[in-house]
Amino acid sequence: MKHLLTDKELFILDMDGTFYLEDKPIDGALEFLDVLKKRGRRFLFFTNNSSKSISDYIKKLTDMGVEADENTIYSSGSVTIDYLKKNRKGSKVYLIGTPSLREGFVEKGIILTEENPDIVVLGFDTTIDYNKIFKGCTFIREGAEFIATHPDLNCPIKDGMMPDTGSFIRMFTASTGVKPIIMGKPFSYTVEAIESATGTSRDKMVFVGDRLETDIAIGVNNGATAVLVMTGATDKDILEASVIKPTFHVPSIASLINKV
Numbered sequence: 001m002k003h004l005l006t007d008k009e010l011f012i013l014d015m016d017g018t019f020y021l022e023d024k025p026i027d028g029a030l031e032f033l034d035v036l037k038k039r040g041r042r043f044l045f046f047t048n049n050s051s052k053s054i055s056d057y058i059k060k061l062t063d064m065g066v067e068a069d070e071n072t073i074y075s076s077g078s079v080t081i082d083y084l085k086k087n088r089k090g091s092k093v094y095l096i097g098t099p100s101l102r103e104g105f106v107e108k109g110i111i112l113t114e115e116n117p118d119i120v121v122l123g124f125d126t127t128i129d130y131n132k133i134f135k136g137c138t139f140i141r142e143g144a145e146f147i148a149t150h151p152d153l154n155c156p157i158k159d160g161m162m163p164d165t166g167s168f169i170r171m172f173t174a175s176t177g178v179k180p181i182i183m184g185k186p187f188s189y190t191v192e193a194i195e196s197a198t199g200t201s202r203d204k205m206v207f208v209g210d211r212l213e214t215d216i217a218i219g220v221n222n223g224a225t226a227v228l229v230m231t232g233a234t235d236k237d238i239l240e241a242s243v244i245k246p247t248f249h250v251p252s253i254a255s256l257i258n259k260v
């Protein structure tokens, strides 16, 4: 059979458009997890959305019948925390993020401040206001480092799009002239954070997702495998027109049951 993944150890699954649509698992998604478990393989879920906390996702997945916990769900917020702890130990952070993200940072021991930060971290802040934008830009202009959790311009919702962190990055950069270091998919910090959290090397990882510029790019640009599913953001025309190509593509996550 073509494209077997039997030598891979860790499957990193995107959620929306890959594992579920809205609140409903994709047909065969739960069975795929069962097959992975039976065959002694591991999986984790990864989302670029840093507006929700890990416990929000644990609840959502548990309601769908998935056994999920802190060790099986990562977000771009988790990667940012990991990066700060490893590379910016003791730094004071001005965080532009939701109360959920703030809670996650505090729980993991990141020092947050409203005055004279070393770093401004920009997350997907659905509670952002002019004061936060003004303060963030001022701190960056005065020399604070600029880090953003992920690059997505928009976040797909039921009937359209919400402006996401990538759009806000452009505003901050337009005002300050400073470009951020960006975490999350498709950047290598995410692969490094997963390697250190799981002990699995990247050549044994498979990224599964519906978006070429994040889910697929992270795999093919960083020495991992990347499988595109056609149940979300990408159709045949988009795939053909894109310069980013997956290792291979399948109709849905259920198509992987016979390949692992």
Ligand SMILES: [Mg+2]
Pocket (backbone or CB within 6 Å): 014, 015, 016, 017, 018, 209, 210, 211, 232
């Ligand atoms: Mg997706």
